[in-house]
Amino acid sequence: MQTKGFRFWRAKEFVIFVVLVIICAIVTIVNPVFIHPSNLMDILLTNTVLGMMALGMLVVILTGGIDVSVGAIIATVTMIVGNFLAHVSGNLLLAFLVGAGSGAALGLMNGLLIAKLKIHAIVVTLGTMSIIYGVMFLLTGGEWVTQEHIPEGFKSFGRIVFGHVKTTSGGTTGLPVQFLFLVAAVMVTWALLRYTMFGRGVYALGGNRISAERAGFRIDRIIVLVYLFEGILIGFAGVVHTSIMRQVDPNAFNGFELQVIAAVVLGGTSILGGTGSVLGAILGVALIAVLNNGLILMRVSSYWQQIVIGLVIVAAVSTDIVQKQRAEARKTRVDVEITEGARS
């Protein structure tokens, strides 16, 4: 949601931003390497995929839905793309088409099931998660697509960086090409939510379903399309991931769906729908990214990462609820007469 003027200071996104800055400051003080450009590039690279998927999940959650099958979808997409690259063609454009297409197909399946069967999204996507993982492992045997099998052209693409930044180990790096995809995803999602009636329908549906129906929005169509959109984004994310890792491990995304949901929720999106923004989702991803990286740099055992993130999630959702309750209590219910001397 775009907020203007002085209201920005009170917006949720600003609070998250401040928390983010504080964490960055703390980490930098403990280990200045954090702020080093090469480390920042690294953070970008490691979290591009999370960012793209969070954008897709954002749109779904805004309508009041949810999708726990995203881990299965991206794992499948990477396997399809990996095998495509290895056995069919190393053409970059085709790879993206294949990726986006398979993601779209899987997302569409989810959307149709949820809209037509009228079953709750969490249960449907629980089922499709099993099905998608199952079919994928069945057809591929769970075999990795290893480095040697990925065409050199694709691998080179994955290594492209812009600019020259010295790394701490003496080499050079730069802004990863994959980051551009994240930027593109951000812009597309933002434009979709802000400039299309579909996007406004997403917010309307999440805000007040009955009013949305009354206003004339086609609810079923919106629901199918949000999952389709999410699927396409995941498709691209899958190709991007393959270009980063330059190999495919079908087990790489175990449990990933919960990280995606956590990122979106930390970014101020309400699980009930209707409230949330692209900016918020990106900040949520940044928060998780910075926490993970920061804990490593501060030489905190990587096992603490999970613990910290778990606590952060609980703290964030608690403060959100408490704030809502306070606002609710402050609402005036009766226009109370203030005159003196009224009989009581």
Place this chain on the structure above:
Amino acid sequence: MTNDNDFILKIDRVSKTFPGVKALDDIHLEVRRQEIHALVGENGAGKSTLIKILSGVYQPDEGAYLAIDGVELKNLSPIEAVRRGISVIYQDFSLFPNLSVAENIALSLDIEKGRRLVNWKRTRARAVDTLDRLGVSIDPDQELGGLSVARQQLVAIARALTYDARLIVMDEPTSALSRSEVELLFRIMRSLKDEGISILFVSHKLDELFAIADRFTVIRDGRYMGSYPKEEMDNERLISLMVGRKIEYTIYPKRKCGEPILEVRHLSKQGNFVDVSFVLNRGEVLGITGLVGAGRTELVQAIYGMNTPDSGRILIDGKPVRIRSSTDSVRYGIGYVPENRLREGLVLQQSTANNVILVTLDKLTNRLGAVVADRKDSLVERSINMLAIRPSDPEMIVSKLSGGNQQRVVLAKWLVGSPKILIVDEPTNGIDVGAKAEIHKLLRDLAESGIAIILVSSELPEILAIADRILVMRRGRVAAELDGSTATQEELMSKAILSEQTGASR
């Protein structure tokens, strides 16, 4: 002689029958062009039903006449009503709190025109235009949910204007507004009138009506009581038209009751009620009435523990008590039959038996915590018989029961616990006349047996039929305390509406 063309809206012979109840009977209404017309009546008089007919949501019974702008219409649909220029602003506004003001104003029109893309400039411009037309300064980019209720209402009006409304119907528009906000609203209404738009203004705030309306139409119990120009109207006449009916209910003799069982001293809660003090005696029926929004439910819920007050004291049997949850009040012997029976009073998908035992559940268990079937069954059977719940099958799912029987289940639930104090909030709402009378008798019998009853009701005849004493609340305060045997409907309504000092109703 006026002909149909002078009226933006003319309806005649409009009746509306629902299963078991005739909500409207032969209503006649004419709204002239460029007129602010007041529709007046008590709660439940039929105003909401009438509005729904005007907006095409309900269809009137056979033989009705409805003409908009001189054109007679049959089978009016909501979309057509809007196209013909009737816009209704309901009390809940039907807006989106998470979207901006500009969007709320422009959204439906965009959808209707089948637009795919949002042109924010155009949306904003249209919103600004409309807001300017209203002479209101609201930031079009602000999120609607952040606005006060008054300003949200202005947005709702703005939205109506984008549809080229010729008649705007406002249902109780000032119930949540402060005095200055009401004045702003009136200014806007006058300027709309100057532009040629008529307004049908539903309210029972009399001095507001006198300040703004050109003509009045009064409805009582679904019947048309007449239309009068402002000059022929005054408070007394209006009130007597609204409530001057013969009371059809059995009037029970009022009693002087026992010792005080509940005492409330200077109870206050910001935004809810202020400095409320009263005493409730054993075996007494204390009626609490007043307009909707006067704070009655908020007050009794505070006694019940669901709305903790900021200050003041509650004493039961002379001892001060701290009631901070419904669990506390149950412990003190207080029961509460809520106004919203379906949402707050019953678990609809459960059986009669399970609903009846819900409050006293823990008393039916053995040492292991298991519910003893015999105790449960006999208790349920006794309740069903005592309260004559029909059908008498304890396993019947309560959603299938009639309104009257559902209410008996709720009452049974509390009575099994032998409460000392029973609060009933609009107990006969949505119940047919015969069943209402039975509930009245039931309440009097309970009082007779020693239970103290607080009866919150908007139905003046009901209050006068069974209450021993009556408190009238107005705007969060107790405005008057009256004797149940001598009070009249007119008196109750005046106290509810008019302020003592000025005689004005604000």
Place this chain on the structure above:
Amino acid sequence: MKSRGVLLRPESLLVVLFIVVFGLMSLLSPTGFLRPFNIQSMAFQLPEFGILALAQMIIILTGGINLSISYTAALSSIVGSVLIVLMNAAHLSPAISITAGIVVMIAIAALCGAFNGTFVAFVGVSPILVTLGSMTLFDGLSLLITRGGAISGYPFAFLWIGNGTLFHVPVPMIIFVIVILATYFLIDRTSFGLKLYMIGANPTATMFSGINVKRVLFVLYIYSGLLSAIAGIIMSSRYNSAKESYGSSYLLQSVAAAVLGGTDIVGGSGSVIGVVLAAMILQVVSTGLDILGFNRFLTNVIMGVILIVALSLNALAGSRAQRSRKSTPSALVR
């Protein structure tokens, strides 16, 4: 005190389904499936899954969901196992070490449950979000202690819990039956259980009726944690080690079993027997397909399909979820 189920007597349909599935598997591979060894094997495997399914079902009953059950099981068994292993290495008698270990496991799981319960009941956060956070937290704590590895070194007696038999009945199965009976008693016979059904169906009306909903939910999450602990005890005994990842695959299957067993995803109705039957069905399908030589991934696919088909039938029968979905898109977030 069963509330009306949605399908026509779901338990009966499930029994029929179980018999059909069991019969099918037996027919398709009589030598493989009906082998005593296989029946026994299923009987050893079912309990940990079934208990977790119950831990999930009781939460779904109140309109929530508990994403942390498997990590509660893992964390509690890990902490307890550390104690057992250390005491065992110190040559303390198995009776002492095992007892102490189990007590600790129960205590840790109760703490986990209390953590969840506090935020759901007293702060008022939606269960899906609380347990999303707590599952991450418990997972992290488990990893912290085990460093990703496995705890091992139990006294031999400990293995009896997960692998022994008593009068030819596998011990886990005995534990499972006890848990079923206790949970059935709690949910279907006590006042506490009726309160759960009421809270799931209409928390507002329940609160208006003087029920201390907060306290009930708080206790409920602790009980869910306790059940998770028991599953964890069985698992660590069966696998002869405690690891962070044990049981994680059961999370989603527990929701599947609950829903398949007739528990309405938005709360208010469900039955213990139904969930147990559903867990049995899923176990038989899984094992049967395995014996038939089905790739285990195909089995997963079939499980997913079963879940969706069952739910569609449920929805067609006009479940409350369908009706309430029209008003609340995410009813899991009460």
